[in-house]
Amino acid sequence: MIKRCPQHGFFRGELCTCGSAGQLLLDETKTEQLGRLVAGCLRHFPDDLGLTMDSRGWVDLTKLGQVVASRHRWANKELIVALVLSDPKQRYEIRDENVRARYGHSVAVELDHPENKLPLLYYGASEEEADRILEIGIKSASQRYVHLSTTAEKAWHVATFRTGNPRVIQADAAAAQKSGVKMMTVNDDIVISEMVPSQFLSILASKDIVRTEKQ
Ligand SMILES: [Zn+2]
Structure with missing residues (x-):
């Protein structure tokens, strides 16, 4: 589930690290549904859903919000932001009103993450x-x-x-x-x-x- 702590923002699970129970945004089932749909959009079939992805994997966040809302009446852009920012695996990132998957693509992309330094x-x-x-x-x-x-x-x-x-x-x-x-x-x-x-x-x-x- 995804919750919001008034002091620390979005988090997963029952309690924020500060101990606050926070406000419930998405239950477990809806978190999974939204997660699967966003993964599909940003990793596997953006074209099928009418999304335009650039060569670095970026998609317009507002358009993605419209796509998820067309699939699930309860979903919207704000919940995508909550999903991204609370993700313990850091699967996605948001920059300048765009969103992308950081890894896991089956579509052709040329990602531009920092060069690996580990030998x-x-x-x-x-x-x-x-x-x-x-x-x-x-x-x-x-x-x-x-x-x-x-x-x-x-x-x-x-x-x-x-x-x-x-x-x-x-x-x-x-x-x-x-x-x-x-x-x-x-x-x-x-x-x-x-x-x-x-x-x-x-x-x-x-x-x-x-x-x-x-x-
Ligand atoms: Zn907190």
Whole structure:
């Protein structure tokens, strides 16, 4: 659910960090409905809904407000702002009356986030995926960019949602970037990247997964 604290603005869950119960804006169900629709609009099918997206992924916030209102009578632009600003995963951003997804696009975009500065990045995969990735590299059939994790433990955790026995692949980001692979920082957890060739990849032994987290 999304609430508003009079002092600290929008937040998710029952209580603001200050302890205030705040004012309820959207219940759990509507938060999910609005979240799915906004994700669809900003990541996957802006054209189908009559939205114009520029090459960096930006869409006019007022137009998006009209689109969500046409799908859900209770929805509006203000609730999109609340959804964006309260999102713990920082999936979206708002700038100059425009809004975009920060990552996760299946449509063609050329994002302009800051260049990644971390020398090593990580990717979680199943055992079979890991074998294939070490041969052909990290690429995605459906997404514009692949998502790398900033620590081995985070990569392992992401992969546990898909497989019971995750493997963690380490990417030599510094070398890959030097050779021209574009990698960009999205937030503390995620770096998005163009296809990562296999020559920059190696498998991480399970004993090393936790160790990288402590560095
Ligand atoms: Zn508060």
